[in-house]
Amino acid sequence: MISAFQETKLRMFYNILDYDKNGFIEIDDFEGIGENICLILGIDEDVPAWHMVMEGCRKVWTDVYEYVDTNRDEKASFYEWLRYADEKIVNCDDEAYNSYVNSVVEHIFQMFDQDEDNYISLKEYLDIFMSFRLEVRYSAKAFTKIDKNSDDMISREELRAAVYDFFRSDDVAAKGNWLFGSWEELSLD
Ligand SMILES: [Ca+2]
Ligand SMILES: [Ca+2]
Numbered sequence: 066m067i068s069a070f071q072e073t074k075l076r077m078f079y080n081i082l083d084y085d086k087n088g089f090i091e092i093d094d095f096e097g098i099g100e101n102i103c104l105i106l107g108i109d110e111d112v113p114a115w116h117m118v119m120e121g122c123r124k125v126w127t128d129v130y131e132y133v134d135t136n137r138d139e140k141a142s143f144y145e146w147l148r149y150a151d152e153k154i155v156n157c158d159d160e161a162y163n164s165y166v167n168s169v170v171e172h173i174f175q176m177f178d179q180d181e182d183n184y185i186s187l188k189e190y191l192d193i194f195m196s197f198r199l200e201v202r203y204s205a206k207a208f209t210k211i212d213k214n215s216d217d218m219i220s221r222e223e224l225r226a227a228v229y230d231f232f233r234s235d236d237v238a239a240k241g242n243w244l245f246g247s248w249e250e251l252s253l254d
């Protein structure tokens with residue numbers, strides 16, 4: 066079972082993944098996200114890095130859709146997605162959850178740690194917000210919440226803690242809730 070608050074955050078995440086905002090998650094959304102990431106990071110079409118980003122984004126969908134898409138219409142409704150997220154993310158066993166969190170963190174570092182210093186700077190964090198069309202006005206506040214030791218850089222550990230809380234925490238005060246910006250404007254019903 067997931068709580069109303071966890072569902073609110075999953076709804077937020079679903080809306081982020083539904084990049085073309087047609088109410089369903091499909092392969093087109095991941096291709097749209099991939100193309101926008103390349104645009105934001107200044108990666109030219111058809112160079113090896115472009116293919117890497119595009120493949121990485123498609124894989125997020127192709128790895129899970131057989132499980133997510135229960136009625137086999139090549140798209141995921143919110144309730145299909147919620148069932149998947151409940152079983153495979155929020156309430157899976159700790160080992161599987163930690164490995165999910167680690168894979169999210171590694172994907173983020175691989176794409177967005179552009180200067181490869183093993184930290185996500187505020188600029189790199191802003192690239193994430195722009196790539197996923199998140200509300201940029203919340204990026205600095207979110208960055209401050211995730212940067213626990215206030216050294217103006219997000220370490221892998223700090224990002225891991227935030228991703229961990231975003232999907233699993235039922236505590237509205239958990240700072241990781243802010244990973245993708247403000248969830249507070251979303252209704253809790
Ligand atoms: Ca869509
Ligand atoms: Ca960096």
Ligand SMILES: [Ca+2]
Nearest residue numbers: 212216218219
């Ligand atoms: Ca830090």
